Amino acid sequence: MTRLEEVALEAGVSKSTVSRVVNGGPYVSARARSAVLAAIDRLGYRPNQAARSLAGNRTDCVGLVVGDRSFDAGLADLLRGVDTVLSGLGLRLVVSTGASVDGVDGVLRVGGGGVPAGVPVVSFGHAVGVPYVAVDDFSGGVAAVRHLVGRGRRRIAAIAGGGDVDRLNGWYRGMGRAGLSADLVVRAEADPASGARAMSVLLSSEPGLDGVFVGSDVLAYGALEVLRTRGLGVPSDVAVVGFGDLPSSSVVGLTAVRPDHESLGRSAAHLMATVLSGSPVPPFTLVPPSLVLRST
Amino acid sequence: MTRLEEVALEAGVSKSTVSRVVNGGPYVSARARSAVLAAIDRLGYRPNQAARSLAGNRTDCVGLVVGDRSFDAGLADLLRGVDTVLSGLGLRLVVSTGASVDGVDGVLRVGGGGVPAGVPVVSFGHAVGVPYVAVDDFSGGVAAVRHLVGRGRRRIAAIAGGGDVDRLNGWYRGMGRAGLSADLVVRAEADPASGARAMSVLLSSEPGLDGVFVGSDVLAYGALEVLRTRGLGVPSDVAVVGFGDLPSSSVVGLTAVRPDHESLGRSAAHLMATVLSGSPVPPFTLVPPSLVLRST
DNA sequence: CTGAAAGCGCTTACAG
DNA sequence: CTGAAAGCGCTTACAG
Secondary structure, three states: OOOHHHHHHHHOOOHHHHHHHHOOOOOOOHHHHHHHHHHHHHHOOOOOHHHHHHHHOOOOEEEEEEOOOOOHHHHHHHHHHHHHHHHHOOOEEEEEOOOOOOOOOEEEEEOOOOOOOOOOEEEEOOOOOOOEEEEOHHHHHHHHHHHHHHOOOOOEEEEEEOOOHHHHHHHHHHHHHHOOOOOOEEEEOOOHHHHHHHHHHHHHHOOOOOEEEEOOHHHHHHHHHHHHHOOOOOOOOOEEEEEOOOHHHHHHOOEEEEOOHHHHHHHHHHHHHHHHOOOOOOOEEEEOOEEEOOOO | OOOHHHHHHHHOOOHHHHHHHHOOOOOOOHHHHHHHHHHHHHHOOOOOHHHHHHHHOOOOEEEEEEOOOOOHHHHHHHHHHHHHHHHHOOOEEEEEOOOOOOOOOEEEEEOOOOOOOOOOEEEEOOOOOOOEEEEOHHHHHHHHHHHHHHOOOOOEEEEEEOOOHHHHHHHHHHHHHHOOOOOOEEEEOOOHHHHHHHHHHHHHHOOOOOEEEEOOHHHHHHHHHHHHHOOOOOOOOOEEEEEOOOHHHHHHOOEEEEOOHHHHHHHHHHHHHHHHOOOOOOOEEEEOOEEEOOOO
């Protein structure tokens, strides 16, 4: 464990100077800087994080509080995104699945959960009062329509659950842009059975249907079931695009709009870094999802 | 931010004494202890972690290095398990998705990846040279057979991929215990198509088959497909049990042996705590999986 | 641009 | 069982 003092000795400068170059501070001559850098390299010096925190009155730690299970499926990727940018900034990621974390400079909140007063917060998913990052549902809906239209579909319907308003709005926009009539819309609950019912309704009202955008993957499972039962080819007769891309969707072969969790993580970390630097931050950042082409 | 010194003043004792009670040290009179505890409570004192680390030459942080994607699907639960026991011990969880972490007292390694020299390591999944926690594949295989036998099955086959040896051995044991002949075994690769081929082979060699234990969920998907295609009822004609319990399995309705990731996390954290305390540790801990009953 | 010095909030021998 | 004192390895005004 080499200490800063030994680096100073080796470089022939004072501890203050070493500290300045380590922290990228100003007011260091090129000569001093290179001597220090060389010494650090020679000695394999790594600053003691605890001493640094104590003296500097900051922790260089960012907490991630996993308040609920809303991001469980993508948590690994989310962590990768967060850690990638945080570690690049010299910050460490402390995760807690409890109510909170203390001893951190800021907290990233996944889902609900309280946070310590006094530290900045950035949320994953829509939140009020704090900056947040979320999936750009609207552009996902637009992208889904663009895809279907690109496949030659014209009579495109939408099935949307209660929480899928932005996705549905994206669908409307996409339909409008393509000059198609956006009259085939059915609302649904959040389970496959409800998706199946919606699909049946659509099929009876418009037998000429050739494409469907479904607001969530689970609804899409039900819709697919109905299509197959009725002997309709997917995607030959009716092309289907889901939204969410559950792991199960790859087994089912569902083409879907997929939230990019790693990107969400990166965005949140960047937002946090901006907050910590004292710069003004946008109230939210929307991350465009990608489209995963599979067999439907 | 109340400091230890203020607690000492409030309690009418020295800093040393406060430190002793905070750290649960010996040699403190009951009188002093309660005075200190009361003062801490009154002042809302929380020890400064950085100062503590610096003075005590320990970090009270355990790192979790996510080296590869092998536990991605269960990572959220794994984190919950780890954090639950760690936070109960006053330890913080620092996660890194890079090659390593430094400035921690020990590291939990998920999959491959290097670790800093000099700190104790505990691995998730079989590892050599370091203590590890892993799913008890063998007992999972036994449990699968027990389940099938309990459902009245007698001609029970096994489909196993290359890495499923312990699971397969569990199956042998289970069959032996039930007094059934363990002659229906087909080896497979790691994709649904291979599972389908294996199922076809089994069906032609033993039309009286009434149960199958499949070493992994993906293989089971292929097997189910074949069963359905041939018009065999599942589970009426042939009951199927998978292993792994991918999220997709709940959609498919697959009955399966499921690794308990939260439990794995808890076990790993306990192992680490034991290592850190300097006590001798077992070379590994096997965590029994559970059986998720669904529709196959 | 540089260095001496104080201080961050704890823990830990040591002496009592 | 208790307290005074030194020290952990940095950062940060301050004076130059």
